[in-house]
Amino acid sequence: MAEQVEVDPVRLRAAAGQCDRIRESIRRTLSTLGVVVADGRTPWGDDGFGGKFADGDRGYLAARDNMLAAIEKMADTFGDFAHGQRVAADQLARTEHGNAERFC
Template structure:
């Protein structure tokens, strides 16, 4: 026989905290990466090959923007899920007390 499904405010808050922690760590890694990359300067020269490296199809700058945008989007989702779970925990707890 299968186990019954159960949700508790504490479980929801624990998961919310975990998602928030993952989001914070991802933001920290991105910030560290951005800081280190900006400290290095351009990774290409001013010639044609350098321009192709930086701006060509799947070039460095486009990929850099893609990574930044992807991490921003994922951390935004994690933050949204975390907030939703915390709100659900508060609502569930309020219904139990009513």
Template sequence: MAERVEVDPDRVDGVADIAGDIRDRLSGIAGRARAAVSAGQAAWGDDEFGSKFADGDEGFVAGSRNMATGTDNLSSSFGNLVQGLTEAAQNLRLMEQRNTGRF
């Protein structure tokens, strides 16, 4: 016989809230990273040394953009998690309502 399984929709909503906070923080980090790279005169200058540091496929600018894009993707994944958890909690409540009416 299977063990008893219990799910509390309020706790599922609580986890969704936490995941939403993480999503929002990640989105903010990505935005700040983009702003830092695109803000006016670059701190590394426009000489040969600065160009070696910043430019190219493995340079700071490309790396920063890749990091921001990855962070956006992670934020989006947390957004999907929030949506799934919220829908699951709603479905659990609905199922409980329907089952309660039968007994």
């Protein structure tokens, strides 16, 4: 037998707010990180060893760009969660209101 499931639109909206805060925190952190890693300095140098470290598909520069893009996607995902939670809360509230009117 299935367990009872309860969904509270107010709490669902509160959870959406938490997801929004997480998204913004990730974006602020990403912004700071982006400034730091894009300062143009190349401490690895421009010799052969530096080139091996930084260049190519598996080098630091590609890994850095991939990591920054992945972090941005993570922030977007939390924004999507928040949006979905708000849409679900609105739909649940409308359904509850409609059902309540039928019994009155």
